[in-house]
Amino acid sequence: MIKVSMTLASLGVAALIPLTALAEGHASWQPDRPINIIVPWSAGGSTDQVTRVVAPILAEALGTDVVIVNQPGASGSIGTKAALDAPRDGYTWTANAVANNATYAVTGLIEGTSIEDYEIYLSVANVPVVSVNADSPYMDFAQLLEAMKTEGVTVGTAGVNSSGGMALAAIGEAAGGELAARMVTYDGGAPAVMAAASGEVAITTQLAVEQTEMIRAGRLRGLAVLSDQPLNVEGIDPIPPITDFIPDFKVAADYFGILIPTGAPDEVYATVEAIWTEKVATSPELMTYATDRGAVFAPSAGQDALDRAMPVITAEACARVTRGEAVVDPSEIGITCAAE
Structure with missing residues (x-):
């Protein structure tokens, strides 16, 4: 405390x-x-x-x-x-x-x-960001989304009711159905992000504020932000909006x-x-x-x-x-x- x-x-x-x-x-x-x-x-x-x-x-x-x-x-x-x-x-x-x-x-x-x-x-x-471990083979969100549809890739979140859990569910819904990706839950966004940074899970969909330090440090790679505008943060390459890949994705702050x-x-x-x-x-x-x-x-x-x-x-x-x-x-x- x-x-x-x-x-x-x-x-x-x-x-x-x-x-x-x-x-x-x-x-x-x-x-x-x-x-x-x-x-x-x-x-x-x-x-x-x-x-x-x-x-x-x-x-x-x-x-x-x-x-x-x-x-x-x-x-x-x-x-x-x-x-x-x-x-x-x-x-x-x-x-x-x-x-x-x-x-x-x-x-x-x-x-x-x-x-x-x-x-x-x-x-x-806050806005969620879809990120992968720096060593991940997935280089853009389109490639990752195909893997999420067909492979049991692991996604670290703070639970089904967390922002990361809701983001994952929204991606699945917008992509046309259930994803093959498997959610792994943690007691908060910080441990979920650390799990992705360490390679314990392949992906995290937690919020940008929980990920920016790991992205700046080169331990995570942000592939899409759940917004209709790019995410621009000092020290990080712009992260493209998810609407670039799923044009009708519904965005709410x-x-x-x-x-x-x-x-x-x-x-x-x-x-x-x-x-x-x-x-x-x-x-x-x-x-x-x-x-x-x-x-x-x-x-x-x-x-x-x-x-x-x-x-x-x-x-x-x-x-x-x-x-x-x-x-x-x-x-x-x-x-x-x-x-x-």
Whole structure:
């Protein structure tokens, strides 16, 4: 875990006044004990990375310790449920790809939950990249896709509900059916990427932010980004969009952020939204992280965050139905899928 700490005395009165003003009529919340953020994936993955960038900003503005607790397992549902089961007092948060939290009920991993159980605060949008080990014989995505259709090549992901797992499923669907490729799951994106870099698996479909260092180091070779635009990151050759190979591939931005379960006092959410608007949305550290790792800098909070996230939430929930993976109809948690 990481512990980021800053005393109220070190902030000065001026640092708190704008947050009070931005709270729009709510009293500014001043926590009197540490805040836990449960990251339901292993250390080093995409959720863990961006949460560790944002945590010091929150700690400084709130004047308290922010403790990141990695609690991986079951495609992120174990740590997420722990956050939902904690007292709703504003001191236990979680972090994730927002579509995961919105769709755990659809796959039966957490019963009776939906995006309405959270207030959400988005930081970045991430894109998956299809990469192979540097020694792989596959030199472009078209060649690799043929192998994925006909051979039992191994693909490292953080599980079926992870961004990498969903990316692999989307590739199979867009390619016209089930792939022969075999998914190997890990407790997070970082170990899945390391497995591909070491040759333990042949491919990974995890997020760009989890792969860029290994690609820069020459241990992975990025063949396609799940986008309609090339991925351009300093120190890496441009990675072509998957639409160059599958023109009708459906692309939806995958938003990541912090989620605070509902039920806490209103001033908790108002204060965090004020901090998000004033501090996180202008953070040079978050901007640098996004630029260096191949993410999109996209902070938002409140209804704006939900509006941005709904396309990927709907896409992931309805894709589960299409692939026969849903145990709960998305309509039961307020998600409408287009008629077949």
